Amino acid sequence: MKRRIVVTGGAGFIGSNLVDALLSEGNEVTVIDNLSSGKMEFLESHTSDKKFKLIETDLLEFEKLKKAINGAEIIFHLAANPDVRLGAENTKIHLEQNIIATYNVLEAMRINGQKNIVFTSTSTVYGEASIIPTAENYGPLIPISLYGASKLACEALITSYCGSFDMKSWIFRFANIVGPHGTHGIIVDFINKLKKDPETLEILGDGEQRKSFLHVSDCVEAMLFSLERSRDIVNIFNIGSKDTINATEIGEIVVDEMGLKNVKFRYTGGKRGWKGDVPRMMLSIDKIRKLGWEPVHNSRESIVEAARSLLRNE
Ligand code: NAD
Numbered sequence: 001m002k003r004r005i006v007v008t009g010g011a012g013f014i015g016s017n018l019v020d021a022l023l024s025e026g027n028e029v030t031v032i033d034n035l036s037s038g039k040m041e042f043l044e045s046h047t048s049d050k051k052f053k054l055i056e057t058d059l060l061e062f063e064k065l066k067k068a069i070n071g072a073e074i075i076f077h078l079a080a081n082p083d084v085r086l087g088a089e090n091t092k093i094h095l096e097q098n099i100i101a102t103y104n105v106l107e108a109m110r111i112n113g114q115k116n117i118v119f120t121s122t123s124t125v126y127g128e129a130s131i132i133p134t135a136e137n138y139g140p141l142i143p144i145s146l147y148g149a150s151k152l153a154c155e156a157l158i159t160s161y162c163g164s165f166d167m168k169s170w171i172f173r174f175a176n177i178v179g180p181h182g183t184h185g186i187i188v189d190f191i192n193k194l195k196k197d198p199e200t201l202e203i204l205g206d207g208e209q210r211k212s213f214l215h216v217s218d219c220v221e222a223m224l225f226s227l228e229r230s231r232d233i234v235n236i237f238n239i240g241s242k243d244t245i246n247a248t249e250i251g252e253i254v255v256d257e258m259g260l261k262n263v264k265f266r267y268t269g270g271k272r273g274w275k276g277d278v279p280r281m282m283l284s285i286d287k288i289r290k291l292g293w294e295p296v297h298n299s300r301e302s303i304v305e306a307a308r309s310l311l312r313n314e
Contacts, residue, residue: 007030087145
């Protein structure tokens with residue numbers, strides 16, 4: 001079905017890949033982005049498309065936001081500060097960019113009478129889960145990063161707006177998403193480090209951190225797939241792959257894809273990459289698989305394809 005859709009953060013990594021898919025299905029798409037980490041060039045191919053519009057504004061500017069989203073049937077709310085590490089240095093950033101920004105989106109929707117929100121949450125809401133793979137009904141949720149805390153707060157705001165104002169929500173808890181247009185995360189980090197020093201790669205922690213990775217094409221498909229097939233008031237789904245890969249293995253793949261040889265790995269030590277890092281993460285994706293969705297890529301394939309596309313498009 002063709003719809004009028006808003007994508008906040010649509011100029012970012014996942015957002016721009018989502019916008020490609022939504023436009024290819026014939027939807028009308030308005031992107032709202034302050035271009036803090038997003039890039040115009042990610043949306044370049046759509047600038048002459050009559051069904052596409054970019055509104056450059058900040059979600060913290062409430063009146064502009066309210067006007068910009070008005071009339072859309074569904075709001076995909078992706079804009080956020082996604083840098084998990086940042087919270088330990090700046091304790092306010094995730095409060096403002098994630099919690100207040102999400103409150104503004106919900107409040108604007110309430111005033112405008114808009115009902116459907118899709119939200120991109122994260123595995124970090126589970127904290128250091130004692131059950132792995134971790135399912136959506138795992139609890140209690142005890143995040144250990146300010147980023148995870150902010151996303152859990154956003155989820156709670158969304159479900160309570162659903163309960164109080166007859167809205168519907170789709171909340172997707174992502175594993176690590178990788179692929180074209182990626183601007184942050186372990187692969188980008190390794191590529192940048194190896195460009196500076198092609199002989200030594202610094203790996204945060206002991207390299208044993210083992211997590212699940214998924215290619216952005218699978219991630220976007222999973223969101224759109226479950227949106228059409230789940231009709232509860234609050235629909236929560238994990239989105240990830242069926243396996244994991246560790247940081248050292250990712251280092252080896254990136255070294256290989258860059259055509260480098262004899263690179264020495266230097267570990268900063270400790271079981272975490274940084275304070276607030278969850279060293280083991282794998283999400284159970286049984287719930288979304290029961291709807292009929294399957295990931296095309298495993299963790300390794302996701303990393304290889306992402307590294308290739310990032311290196312190709314530099
Ligand atoms: P990204 O930084 O590439 O995209 C975020 C976009 O939001 C950017 O275009 C940025 O310019 C925009 N933005 C940020 N603050 C804004 C504001 N106040 N007003 C308007 N625009 C603003 O990040 P991403 O990796 O594409 O992440 C997208 C969403 O998915 C985020 O909500 C993130 O928390 C979530 N997520 C990502 C991953 C991952 O592995 N990449 C994992 C779990 C969850």
